[in-house]
Amino acid sequence: xxxxxxxxxxxxxxxxxxxxxxxxxxxxxxxxxxxxxxxxxxxxxxxxxxxxxxxxxxxxxxxxxxxxxxxxxxxxxxxxxxxxxxxxxxxxxxxxxxxxxxxxxxxxxxxxxxxxxxxxxxxxxxxxxxxxxxxxxxxxxxxxxxxxxxxxxxxxxxxxxxxxxxxxxxxxxxxxxxxxxxxxxxxxxxxxxxxxxxxxxxxxxxxxxxxxxxxxxxxxxxxxxxxxxxxxxxxxxxxxxxxxxxxxxxxxxxxxxxxxxxxxxxxxxxxxxxxxxxxxxxxxxxxxxxxxxxxxxxxx
Amino acid sequence: xxxxxxxxxxxxxxxxxxxxxxxxxxxxxxxxxxxxxxxxxxxxxxxxxxxxxxxxxxxxxxxxxxxxxxxxxxxxxxxxxxxxxxxxxxxxxxxxxxxx
Amino acid sequence: xxxxxxxxxxxxxxxxxxxxxxxxxxxxxxxxxxxxxxxxxxxxxxxxxxxxxxxxxxxxxxxxxxxxxxxxxxxxxxxxxxxxxxxxxxxxxxxxxxxxxxxxxxxxxxxxxxxxxxxxxxxxxxxxxxxxxxxxxxxxxxxxxxxxxxxxxxxxxxxxxxxxxxxxxxxxxxxxxxxxxxxxxxxxxxxxxxxxxxxxxxxxxxxxxxxxxxxxxxxxxxx
Numbered sequence: 001x002x003x004x005x006x007x008x009x010x011x012x013x014x015x016x017x018x019x020x021x022x023x024x025x026x027x028x029x030x031x032x033x034x035x036x037x038x039x040x041x042x043x044x045x046x047x048x049x050x051x052x053x054x055x056x057x058x059x060x061x062x063x064x065x066x067x068x069x070x071x072x073x074x075x076x077x078x079x080x081x082x083x084x085x086x087x088x089x090x091x092x093x094x095x096x097x098x099x100x101x102x103x104x105x106x107x108x109x110x111x112x113x114x115x116x117x118x119x120x121x122x123x124x125x126x127x128x129x130x131x132x133x134x135x136x137x138x139x140x141x142x143x144x145x146x147x148x149x150x151x152x153x154x155x156x157x158x159x160x161x162x163x164x165x166x167x168x169x170x171x172x173x174x175x176x177x178x179x180x181x182x183x184x185x186x187x188x189x190x191x192x193x194x195x196x197x198x199x200x201x202x203x204x205x206x207x208x209x210x211x212x213x214x215x216x217x218x219x220x221x222x223x224x225x226x227x228x229x230x231x232x233x234x235x236x237x238x239x240x241x242x243x244x245x246x247x248x249x250x251x252x253x254x255x256x257x258x259x260x261x262x263x264x265x266x267x268x269x270x271x272x273x274x275x276x277x278x279x280x281x282x283x284x285x286x287x288x289x290x291x292x293x294x295x296x297x298x299x300x
Numbered sequence: 301x302x303x304x305x306x307x308x309x310x311x312x313x314x315x316x317x318x319x320x321x322x323x324x325x326x327x328x329x330x331x332x333x334x335x336x337x338x339x340x341x342x343x344x345x346x347x348x349x350x351x352x353x354x355x356x357x358x359x360x361x362x363x364x365x366x367x368x369x370x371x372x373x374x375x376x377x378x379x380x381x382x383x384x385x386x387x388x389x390x391x392x393x394x395x396x397x398x399x400x
Numbered sequence: 401x402x403x404x405x406x407x408x409x410x411x412x413x414x415x416x417x418x419x420x421x422x423x424x425x426x427x428x429x430x431x432x433x434x435x436x437x438x439x440x441x442x443x444x445x446x447x448x449x450x451x452x453x454x455x456x457x458x459x460x461x462x463x464x465x466x467x468x469x470x471x472x473x474x475x476x477x478x479x480x481x482x483x484x485x486x487x488x489x490x491x492x493x494x495x496x497x498x499x500x501x502x503x504x505x506x507x508x509x510x511x512x513x514x515x516x517x518x519x520x521x522x523x524x525x526x527x528x529x530x531x532x533x534x535x536x537x538x539x540x541x542x543x544x545x546x547x548x549x550x551x552x553x554x555x556x557x558x559x560x561x562x563x564x565x566x567x568x569x570x571x572x573x574x575x576x577x578x579x580x581x582x583x584x585x586x587x588x589x590x591x592x593x594x595x596x597x598x599x600x601x602x603x604x605x606x607x608x609x610x611x612x613x614x615x616x617x618x619x620x621x622x623x
Contacts, residue, residue, distance in 0.1 A: 017312030019345070047427030054423050058614040058623040059465045060450045061368055063423075064443055068369035070426050071439035078432040091432075116613045116623075143312035161374045166623075168379040172386060173622040236387025284428040291430035291489050294549040295542060361531070363524040364447045 012141035012211040019143055020086045028210050032142055033087050035212050040080035041098045042106035043073045048277050049113045050122060058116065065162045069123060072155040079148040086144065099282045101269050108191045110271025117177075117184035120170060123163025125188065125228060129195040131156045132224045133213075141211035164231075171235045178236075185232070186240045193241075193255065194263040196220040225253040303329040304354060306347040307337050315347050326350075404515065405456045406477065409467070410596065411506075412452035413478035414567070416468055417603070418499060419445030420610060424486040437535060441496075444528050451524075455517055469611050473604045481563035483600040487556075493543065494556035497536035498564035498580065503529055505575050506568060540583060558589065565593035 001009070005025040018024055024032075047070050054070065057063035081091045097103035108126050113119065134153050140146040170177040202208040202216030215223075225244075232239060243256040269275070302322055306315040318337055323329035329348050337343055367373030384390045422442035429435035453464035460467070481499060486492070507529065510522035543549035557580075564580070565573050573593065581588055614623070 019311060044427075044432075051427045053613075054426055055420065055609050056613045058469070058611075060446060060453075060468055062623055064366065064446055064450075065368040067423050067426060067439060067443050067446070071436055071443070072369075074427055074429075074432055074435040074439070078436065081432070116616075146312065147314055158369060158371050158373075161371055161376070162368075165374050165376055165379070168376055168383055169622050172379055172382045174618060174620050177617060177621055230392065234387065234389040234392045235383045236389065288428075288430035288489055290548065290552075294546050294552075295430075297546045297548075361527050363528050364444075364451050366443065366447050369443075 009210070013209075015139075015211075017141055017143040017146065029087060031206060031210055032145070032212060033084055033089050035207055036080055036087070036142075036145055037084050037089065037094050037097075038104050038106070040077050040084060040094060041103055042109060043077035043080060044098070045105040045109040045277060045281070047073050047077075048280060049109060049111065049273070050119065053113065053116065053119045056116070057119075062166065066119065066123075069159045069162060072159065076152050076155070079152065080145075083142075083145050083148060095285065099278055099285060101278060104267050107194050107263055107266045107271065108188075109277070110266045110269075110274045111187075111191055112273045114187070115180050115184060116166075117170065117180035118188070120163050120166035120181060121184040121188045123159050124167055125163070125185075125192055125232075126195070127156050127159040127163060128228055129192055129224050131160065132220050132227070133196065136213060136215045136220065139211075139214040167235070171237070181235075182237055185237055189240050190258060190262075191266075192224075193221070193258045194260075194266070196224065198260045198263065222253055225255070229253070301325065301329070302351040303333065303348045304351055305333050305337055306349070307343040308345040308347075309343060311344055315345070318343075320351065321348075402459070404518070405459050407518070408452050408456040408459075410477040410479075412449045412456065412467070413476045414482050414499075414503075415445045415452065416449035417476070417478045417606065418482035418495075419443070419449060420606065421482060421484070421486060422492075422496070425492065430489055441532050441535065444532070448525050448528070451521055455521065469614050473599060473607050476599070476603065476607075477596060478603070479563070479567045479596050480594045480598065480600050480603075481560065481567055483603040483606065484560075484563070485602045485605075490543065490549075490552035491556040491560065493536065493539045494553060494560050495564075496532075497540045498557070498560055498576075499567060500529060500533045500536045501579050502564060502567040502572075502576050504533060505572050505579070509572070537583065544584070557584065561588050562591045563594045565591070566595045 004023075005027075008023075008025055008028065012018065012028075018028075050066065050070055054063060054067050057066050081094055084094060085091055094103065098105065108122075108129075113122070131153060134149055134156060137149045138146055138153065140149070167181055170181050197217035199218035199221070200216070202219070205213070205216060207213045208216055226246075229239065229244065229246075241256050243254060246253050265271075266274070269278070301324065302320050303326075304320050305318050307318040308315045321329055321332045321336060323332050326348070333346055333348055337346055381390075384392070419442045422438060422445065425435065426439050426442070427435065429438050449468065450464050453467045457464050457467055481495060484491075484495070487495065504526070507522045507526045511519055511526065513519040513522065540553065543553040561580075565576065568576055577588060
């Protein structure tokens, strides 16, 4: 590592932040692009599991709230891809890499949604897991990314409340409705435990080393469990992991080791809904690509 | 010409509007703003924008009070109590669930 | 049912079904900025529908949700224009613009209604619709500015024109023609309107999907 890079590394590790026009090592730029692009891709792909339910939402209030939530996610993708563009990768290149399967998106968006119970579980718990990661990004060493995270976290807090409200309505409804929530939770628990990634030590995680992330994977998962296990259990819902408990001495949550190989397989495009989602994205992009041509064209 | 001046106090902070300068052109504006807003090292960067180039949007009609997209549009207390009663968990640590 | 509830339900059903159709673009609009903008328009429309249903519900002794979800397809009073399934973008813009233009004419009448509740809600709706119109007109002008865009828009407008006429009562149709021809700078066909009261088959399909979650649960369920 040359002296300038070493100095940069020490700067970010001591809490220093970097602006778009500042010098930065090539490796840092490349890691930033990869990380932030995946975040943008995830927001965009995260729209798909939920959008069908806009059309099926059972009340006007829920339809409005769900539309607003998904709108926020598209908005987040816009904010995030702007940051990537300023780092040197155009949005169209990000979308090309996304639909070709070259770039990744988050594991939870590779799964199908089956019932209205999924809508609640996603908005409440998937977004809760996401906000843990995103709050930690408020301290990202790359300042333009850290700054947009403020708006993103603010909006996510509405998503979580909307989701929790959907869940509360269902668990206080009929037994069948309670059952739908439990069944959705059973399906989503594994993806949720995968969400923050395998527990590699933070010091070995290049994203932490460059202070793109400000916490390690396991730390994020512990924070999620600490915040939400009791909120889930107090509703009478059962978390499908008999080993899940808090070690009161160490304050650490213990759980059955998730299948990390499965996580790797899912995020590399082998999840139950990966291919279908990408195909849908490809198709919807094809249908409208003339619009961009027309809008960007000089007036005739 | 009037130039609006935005200053950044520290790296990582957002640029905030600090005031404006009048100058015959951008070059003058740069010199004047530099002295007015940066001579004590109080800024790490400035943005100058000609006032005529600023597009302001100041109306955001929400005639039907669409609170469903705001956190204050939800009140979960009653349902939460009902859910706890139904689950028989009223005694479970209440602190954990008051986060929202 | 009174003429008043009949009117309220026509307006509400138009806004609900168009809002529903427009929300089909959520997440897949031509680009991200447009996605966010168009979603707000869809949300406003659903919001208008809700406010209108609430007025009608007060009179009928029911709720906005029951009016929105629990009627049979034949009971809906929406214009066939809003029922057509998610169209491609040029048709979406054409419908959006034709509807907003017709709606402005209709709301202009209703704002002067002697019924203070109707006049009030029309004025409130109109203040939001002003931004919808701005959006629709911006798109129409943009499409008109290129050969490709103009020919796509022309095809879409010509196809939807009889439907657009059907949004309004007879006496208001000439005004819609005047405004539309002025912006397009061309004559539109002399055709019969596709009127309110007949439904496209797409409406039944739409309602089938819209109510699927709601119908799936027995009474006593809450959402």
